Amino acid sequence: MDRSIALAAQLLPLVPPAAAVVLWLLLPRPGKIDLGLRAVVAVAATAVLVLIAGFVHQDPRPFVVDPAHPALFPHSADNGFPSDHTAYAAAVALLVMTIRRRLGVVLLVIAVAGGLARVAAHVHHLQDIAAGVIIAVLAVSATTALFTVVHRRRRAAPGHTDTEPASASR
Template sequence: MKTLVVLLAQVLPLLVPAVAALAWLTMPRASKVALAVQAVIALVVVLALIQVAAGLQSDPRPFAVDPALTPYFAHPADNGFPSDHTALAATVAFLVMRYRTRVGTVLLAASIIGGAARVIAHVHHTQDIAAGVLLAALAVAAAAIAWRWVGPRLPGNLLGEGDRGRRA
């Protein structure tokens, strides 16, 4: 059981972006551009939000609070709030969900399961995982709002709209 928890805690946060990349490859060009632009924005925003949240809230890791708990894998005894792994994986999942609902939903479930495994492994508290998911949702919402402004201003050929806008 411990091996499964460690595997879920360490592999799922890496598997989410890998599956997202495969989903991205199957999208039409306009969706690829939209998702890529929103991904850059969302990832910058979520990284900033993680830093702000960590600065506002200190939450020592479970094994640092209770010496009777031993983490299932080596981890520094730093601030665990929010869960970076969960925040980044959930950001990717929410982004994919905007274009491939089912795939995104599965990726979000994987992000949450990975976070839960990190709680079971004694390297995070539940609130660290919840905060990571919330920050991801905020970052993707910010990226979606930004895309509404940026998208219409991109050249048509970038979005794969053929010769629209070209001059002879």
């Protein structure tokens, strides 16, 4: 059981980015450009928020607090707050959700499950996972708002003939 938890804790956070790459490859060119730009901005915003949160709040990892429950896989004893794995996986899932709702929801569930597996593996506390998801929501919301404003301004510009980037069915 411990091996399964450790495997889930390490692999589940990789599923949303992998699925996003496949989705990106399947999108038409305007959709690829839009998703690619949004991904760069959202991941950068997530990285900044993760760094700020980690600077503001220190949370020793569970295996550091209670050596009777060692980590189920090798891990550094650094600050566990917030869970950057969960933050990045959830950010990608939420970004996918903006163009493929059902797929995004599934990926968000996988991201949270990966975070919970990291709790079960004794490398994070629940608050680390919750903070990671909140950071992802903030980063993707800000990115979506920014791109909405940019697209509106572009459409309102004199001589503009482009249509909104192709967003796939939800």
